[in-house]
Amino acid sequence: MLQAIGLESVEELFAQVPEDLKLRKPLDLPPAMSELELEDHMNRLAQANEAMDRWVCFLGAGSYDHFVPAVVDYIASRGEFYTSYTPYQPEVSQGNLQAFFEYQTMITQLTGMDVSNASLYDGGSATAEAVLMSFSGTGRSGAVVLSQAVHPEYRNIIRTYLENLDTQIRTVPCPQGTTAPEELARLLDDQCSCVVVQHPNFWGQLEPVEQLAQVAHEHGALFIVVVDLVSLGLLKRPSQYGADIVVAEGQCLGSPMSFGGPYLGVMACREEFLRRLPGRIAGQTVDRRGRRCWVLTLQTREQHIRRQKATSNICTNQGLLAIRAAVHLALLGPQGLREQAQLCLWKAHFAAQQITALERFELAFPGPFFKEFLVRDRQGRVADVLHWAWKQGIAAGVPLGRWFPQLQDCFLVAVTEKRTAEQIRRLAQVLAQAP
Amino acid sequence: MRNSRATRLLFELSKPGLRAVRFPEPDVPTPPPQELLPSEQLAADPPPLPELSEPDVVRHFVNLSTMNMAVDTHTYPLGSCTMKYNPKRNDRWAGLPGFAQLHPYQPEQSVQGLLQLLYELQQYLAQISGLDAVSLQPAAGAQGELAALLIAAAYFRQRKAELGPRTRVLIPDSAHGTNPASAAMAGFEAVTIRSNSQGLVDLEDLQQKLDPQVAVFMITNPNTLGLFETQIERIAQMVHDKGGLLYLDGANMNAILGVVRPGDFGADMMHFNPHKTFSGPHGAGGPGAGPIAVKKHLDPYLPVPVVVRDEEGRFRLDYDRPHSIGQVRSFFGNVGVLIRAYAYIRTLGPQGLRQVAEDAVLNANYLLSLVKPFLPVPFGSRCMHEFVATAQELRRQRGITAMDLAKRLLDFGFHAPTVYFPITVREALMIEPTETESKQSLDAMAQALFRITEESPELLRQAPHSTWISRPDEVQAARRPMLKWTPQEDRS
Amino acid sequence: MNPEQLRFTDTHEWVHLETTPEGQTLATVGLTDFAIEQLNDLVYIQLPEVGQQVRRGEAFGEVESVKAVSDLYSPLDGEVEEVNTSLTQDLDPLSQDPFGAGWLIKVRPSNPAQVEELMDYQAYRKMCQEG
Structure with missing residues (x-):
């Protein structure tokens, strides 16, 4: 192909680039990897994360663990x-x-x-x-x-x-x-x-x-x-x-x-x-x-x-x-979407009721909610609570102190249709034992 | 094989009572919703979505897919879009539950593997760009441009006493439309710089318009004509002498990977298009990603968060950057796309990336040599990763337009080049073969183009002839916009 | 209207001055046949409101084809007196009768003498031919 275009070397392809600007050494990047080696590397990186296929997810705040057919x-x-x-x-x-x-x-x-x-x-x-x-x-x-x-x-x-x-x-x-x-x-x-x-x-x-x-x-x-x-x-x-x-x-x-x-x-x-x-x-x-x-x-x-x-x-x-x-949406149809919404509503309310049955926790706001609610820890130890739950395999909620200093004793709990009554009860149990 | 019933819409296929998803029976109490929510907040009926069975949905969308040309099925020389082969391994890895099932607000301790990957990707992009610091946040190239211009605005605001108010952004006439649109969005006045007779930046025009009010000169290099700006050092010098910043639109990085680095030719900031350069699939129009890289003096302004590594070797998301422009989108960024970019870079390594540029430029020049005997290429006998041919002569002599050639090429089993861009070339056909096309497919494409130029204008004006539809009536579509399906009885 | 009696801008607008029965000067503004042919298949037009001020050389509206947008520039300073709103529903008069039913706006000019600085028909045609 070089010959066909009248060139002798690959270097000539870049004749437009001023000589003094050209990179004179290879980029400082790790060496190439075969698919097999890289698969191992990527798997290790992925496994170093604690993902929601193994943790029970009550995290929301704009990103949700909904069912994907x-x-x-x-x-x-x-x-x-x-x-x-x-x-x-x-x-x-x-x-x-x-x-x-x-x-x-x-x-x-x-x-x-x-x-x-x-x-x-x-x-x-x-x-x-x-x-x-x-x-x-x-x-x-x-x-x-x-x-x-x-x-x-x-x-x-x-x-x-x-x-x-x-x-x-x-x-x-x-x-x-x-x-x-x-x-x-x-x-x-x-x-x-x-x-x-x-x-x-x-x-x-x-x-x-x-x-x-x-x-x-x-x-x-x-x-x-x-x-x-x-x-x-x-x-x-x-x-x-x-x-x-x-x-x-x-x-x-x-x-x-x-x-x-x-x-x-x-x-x-x-x-x-x-x-x-x-x-x-x-x-x-x-x-x-x-x-x-x-x-x-x-x-x-x-x-x-x-x-x-x-x-x-x-x-x-x-x-x-x-x-x-x-x-x-084509898979869900009107009934599917309505059922999904109802499940979120019911499970979120069940979760809220289970959590607030514990002396330590209350809802931060009194109004009606759909699938997500804000829980106040009366002891104000949100980081400890969430860390404790995490160690039991439960992602219990999103702490809000980063954005709302006045709500640093609160965490946001999201409950999707994927959560089961058993998982919700476990969440409440774990919260009950939180330090 | 294509099924002709497939063009019916989901809504026309819908039958009351059908459904494809069944949820488990509720295992918690199920009070009527109006006991939990105020009735004035509730809709009487669910949204009128179509009702279909699972096989209906699968057959429908699989048949729709067969009406597309794609990189997996066709040569796709769409200039400026770098439609290269997308290695399938990258998709498998991006889909690993350890990546795909991560919530953006998980504790940092629980996502160390991903943060390591993102941290390393920041470093790789800094290395490839020759710049110092990277933000992976922007969702696409255009958003990267916007973020970078907002960085420039913040930088100049802070140095107002010393550098004066900066209100203008200079942009060559051959630039992508996103450049002036981003400038306007960021609150700047966009000023056009002419190209000279070689298709490069006209230095006299630049000199004239380069005043102390100029914040940024946005340049695409190689430019959209596929030419390297040979005066780039001089341009950078001119911009810097006036206290301005040089921005590189990185759309064409495929041509210079490992050959020359934007930071080394004077760019202060740039964006990457990982869906082009680093083979993230284009996905029917996206998602892309638009990481930006900047010189050290602009680092403090980068969007938050950036990934940092602390003394103990732990990776953290750093939000504590008081001069940051803030966020340009929610959460971290288009992580799924970034994982693919990381895997691509790790697959190729330094030699492999340089080989990408060499092969992309070789392929483009080879195709250029085959095409230019019958289709003029106004600027230069050599190109970088792409070139722009013109059908102006054909139009004058035989009434054949660039659009006719593009449409007819579809009949020969090739996706069309980009047409009518850049706007500085009349009847433009912008051809970017990419490094992943074989010599055979380049030969076949050139041959097809040649045959087309010999065909009768009448045949070409009616092209394409073999596709699912013939040319659509775009005038009607724009005059009487019909942007959704409506039930028969609602139509007037 | 006979194009030979109109005045033209280099941005392809035409203007016609008349004196109303009340003795006021009124300028009718339109787009030339040449411009319309160049734009090719118009799909949308945006025109100003009555009462809006226009300035010579500044945009008072936009006309769109499928893949192009062009500003409409006022040939004179003044106030918009009337707008050919029927065009927003149906663009055919603009393409079929640009010097007549396809007029765009009527302006009460604040300085009618500005029209003297515009091209006459011969000069305009010459400009178009030279491209």
């Missing part, structure tokens, strides 16, 4: 999905495009919203994107209002995204565990482009979303809700209480926890904001023979066309995770 893994591992890319050539990407169209449809069915995109990175950055959307959606960018009960990492991401813009972030304090509509009203004025609320919120509590939406709208701000998609098997759809933009972490729909990623940023909105949506969107059309088919559409919103005026810089999204979610 085998079909999801099987479909997602098809090379035709797995090793294809963004469907730039629709004639040879109908599989991906139709799957995205089905995903979008099911997200609108879940949320009740008019339109969905074909995915963003994760729940956190999707929330920040929703905030950016609200600027062009309202023509305001002076301030945004966040509930304190929104995931602290999501609020951190919004802060990062807005750091170099002239937008003020106002936070509604939630000492009672939910966002009070009158507190929210106090922080709103005609500068505010949006209100961001999580429902159920970071501490698992259900928010008075209807009233909050009303307050936001009275002040001309968009109502952005971060939802738990599994909860929508039972709870009202966001369209029913006045959401303008809905975002969610889609990991709960068929993806492993994988230490935080890759995950799936779900975003849906009202029709009015369609042209402000970031990311890819699949749309239906016909081909030259009149056959129904799908394409990427409304691409003028996107960076490859509109460049600095694009709705977002996003290019690569989470296509494979969106396909996982589509397969997962």
Whole structure:
């Protein structure tokens, strides 16, 4: 091949690179390994972790140990999905495009919203994107209002995204565990482009979303809700209480926890904001023979066309995770999702009851919750409690002191459909013996 | 074999009462939900999702998959996307329960194996980039760009007294659209720098626009024309002389692995695209990942957390970085993708990575030599990992466009190159064969392209002819957007 | 409208000045046939609100094809008096009759003399041919 292009050495291939810049020695990296050797190495690294296939998982806070049917893994591992890319050539990407169209449809069915995109990175950055959307959606960018009960990492991401813009972030304090509509009203004025609320919120509590939406709208701000998609098997759809933009972490729909990623940023909105949506969107059309088919559409919103005026810089999204979610939802169906939501609800309440039956522990907040609740250790020794439980093979909860100094005597417990009554009783027993 | 019933939608296949997942009978008390939750919070009915059996779902999605071209099935010379073969071993390892079943808020002590892997990956990427510090957090290249620009903003905010306010980001006209979009998102004004007649940065234009308000010059090197910026040292010098930072868009790292390092040619920060360079599968559009590497003086601003190693050799997630820009996404990062990148680097080692660059550049130059006799390649007779041909002459003489060639190539069993990008070349066909294509497949691709250029314009305008659908009506799709399925009775 | 009697910007907008029965000057602004042909298959247009201020050389709206977006630039300073809102529903008049039913906005110009600085038909055609 070198000969064919008239070169004598490989070195000549890099003639464009100035000589003095070239690396004169090999990269300082470990030597190559065969598949067999590396398999051993990777297995050792993996086994050095204490994973949730061996520990009983009550951890949540945005990443959940939900059931993933085998079909999801099987479909997602098809090379035709797995090793294809963004469907730039629709004639040879109908599989991906139709799957995205089905995903979008099911997200609108879940949320009740008019339109969905074909995915963003994760729940956190999707929330920040929703905030950016609200600027062009309202023509305001002076301030945004966040509930304190929104995931602290999501609020951190919004802060990062807005750091170099002239937008003020106002936070509604939630000492009672939910966002009070009158507190929210106090922080709103005609500068505010949006209100961001999580429902159920970071501490698992259900928010008075209807009233909050009303307050936001009275002040001309968009109502952005971060939802738990599994909860929508039972709870009202966001369209029913006045959401303008809905975002969610889609990991709960068929993806492993994988230490935080890759995950799936779900975003849906009202029709009015369609042209402000970031990311890819699949749309239906016909081909030259009149056959129904799908394409990427409304691409003028996107960076490859509109460049600095694009709705977002996003290019690569989470296509494979969106396909996982589509397969997962198709497997669950309406009854499956409702049963899953009910199981979460029942098991979480059973767990809360078992734990609070112990003198030492109480619920930090009194309001209704779905699958997650905040437990206060009256002795304030959260680290000891969690460490003790861990040694018994139980991941009992997430400590919150890192984000909320006032809640450092609390830990957040999540209970999914995968937990059994026996595991829950064991959790309570272990907590009872905690030092 | 493809099943023609497969194009029906899930919703059209749905039959009331069917289901594919059954949960265990509840083993805890089951009060009615309205006893546990306020009834005004409850929906009357579950969401109207489709109802299907497990075999329905499997058959549906397997049939859909057969309507895609993919790296596993076809040569995929999509320029700028580095569609190389994805070693299957990496997927097996990323899926090990010891990685995939880790919760992001587990105690650090319980994830030492993973943290070691991530720590080492940080070091490998620093080594490959020639830069000092790495954050693995960004979810994709574009988010890496955003994170890096926010780092620049924080850096200049802190040095405002000394360096003055910095509001502008310079970007060559041949750059990916993500660059100006990221600049705008980070609150900067994006200013375009012209390319010169060789397809490289026009130094005069750069000189003119490089003023004390410039924060960052974002450069792609090799650039999107597949050319190495031969003046890169001079460019770096010019930017640094004005107190600015040089950002490298690392989309094209495949061409220079182990050959030249961005840190050595003056870059202050860069992102990697592990789904391109380090063979993470592209997954129908993602997930990718977008680790960034920076010089020492920018280290304090990196997103949190970064993995550090303490004196006792334990690995920790360091959140205690007061100058950090914060997080750009939730949790650690796209760990599943990063594990694959780690395994790829460990598989190849230093010689293997350099071999990747050599083979990628050799393949591209070989293909270039076969293609340019019948399809002009405006910039240079040599390229790095990719080249940009133009159908401008064909269009003028015979009315054949780049799109026609791309569509017809599908009939010959090749994925199309990237078309109409970069925007500095008219009727552009951006071809990146990658190192994992054989000489035979390159010969076959060149031959197919040649045959196509000889075909009748009418045949080409109607192409593709053998695919599942013919060219879709994109105008209708955009004029009357239909973005979800609606039940028949709701349609107007 | 007869294109030969219009004035043109180098960004392919046309403008026509008229005096209303009330004696006010009103400028009708549109996009030329040349621009529309270049843009090819329009899919979407975004126009300003009545009452909005426009400035010469600054964007007052956008027109989109499948894979391109173009800003619409005002030929004059002034205030938007009327908007051809029917175009947002149906773009056909814009492509079929750009100098007539496809007009975009009517502006009450604050400085009608600005029109003198624009190209006449001959000059505009010449610019298009030279590409």
